């Protein structure tokens with residue numbers, strides 16, 4: 001534990017410290033939700049807690065400021081709980097240990113939870129301020145990280161306000177004004193198997209690819225381990241009759257697959273020539289990929305074939321489906337710099353009589369999203385597969401006019417002498433659902449510098465936290481004058 005002074009230096013850090021004493025992994029927020037409710041009540045703020053654990057605290061307008069735009073500050077109470085290999089930490093009861101180093105706060109062997117504990121802490125500290133303000137609320141949601149489940153059950157009446165400031169962004173100098181919508185498609189494709197005799201087996205693993213977040217990194221990472229493996233096997237199949245016994249790639253809907261595994265079988269007498277071609281084909285493919293995937297590697301291991309293999313037809317169809325399914329950027333915006341629509345071929349996993357296929361599609365345009373989904377549906381249907389889309393979240397369309405955004409840009413310029421950049425991001429934010437609940441809400445998303453979120457290297461810039469908070473305070477004071 002670091003010296004307590006940082007946590008006593010400002011209410012933001014004190015609140016953050018208090019939050020990090022309480023377990024708050026996504027999906028297990030009861031304790032933190034109860035604590036926030038208790039803190040709000042202690043302070044005398046109007047505090048509500050709903051069934052999903054979402055909490056809303058409201059402080060009435062300072063007398064004379066009732067007609068200024070009513071503001072909601074918003075963050076999520078849950079955090080991604082990840083610990084390093086060999087780190088002893090029980091996320092269900094241990095506090096997050098924190099250290100201050102070179103102006104940054106970080107966890108000790110675990111994620112820090114600044115995403116989004118610091119956003120919530122800023123909101124709490126702001127409610128504490130003695131300042132002239134319009135009606136000011138803090139809405140704290142649950143389970144943002146695993147599908148925005150808190151927001152999904154939020155009562156739209158909680159969003160009865162004029163402006164909403166989401167404090168869940170991770171870079172100072174940017175203000176987000178829009179985000180993509182999306183959905184997860186889950187499909188099954190039928191497979192047939194047959195038992196063959198005299199077969200040798202080879203377990204092939206491709207590792208070390210960049211992977212990354214299916215929204216934020218989709219432009220930078222055009223490669224997908226699942227597709228690389230399929231291409232590899234397809235090439236091998238041109239000269240050899242091999243069968244797939246198992247195929248597995250991908251772990252999560254929102255992660256670009258960075259590893260793939262295939263178990264293949266083939267006639268024992270083809271053993272030598274197959275192994276030779278495996279190396280030959282890989283050398284060519286690796287050469288092509290190394291520039292973008294410096295750590296890509298392939299590993300093979302013999303294994304004894306006990307399971308029935310896919311038929312020749314099923315083997316072919318599975319590889320064809322993976323080939324045909326889109327992955328990566330589907331269409332760019334007119335500016336040529338930003339992604340309009342994308343697809344992540346997230347999971348392919350063979351089972352006894354079928355393959356599970358999961359894709360994650362995103363777009364800022366509902367129309368292009370529908371077109372992309374159509375393409376994927378057609379591909380799956382071609383091979384007798386079926387399925388549907390779930391977990392849909394709407395896009396938050398960049399507003400042409402946003403007084404809140406303009407005010408923030410002005411405050412940012414005054415404070416720093418520089419211009420903040422407006423972003424329309426290719427990832428989902430809770431704001432998309434807020435916009436659906438209350439289309440009149442004028443919204444922005446901001447936040448201090450956080451690096452390595454969702455990993456054990458997550459760290460929070462202390463100076464950026466202070467300056468972001470100062471800007472937030474000035475912004476609210478400015479809005480108060482809009483009477």
Ligand SMILES: [Zn+2]
Pocket residue numbers: 076115116144168
């Ligand atoms: Zn977050």
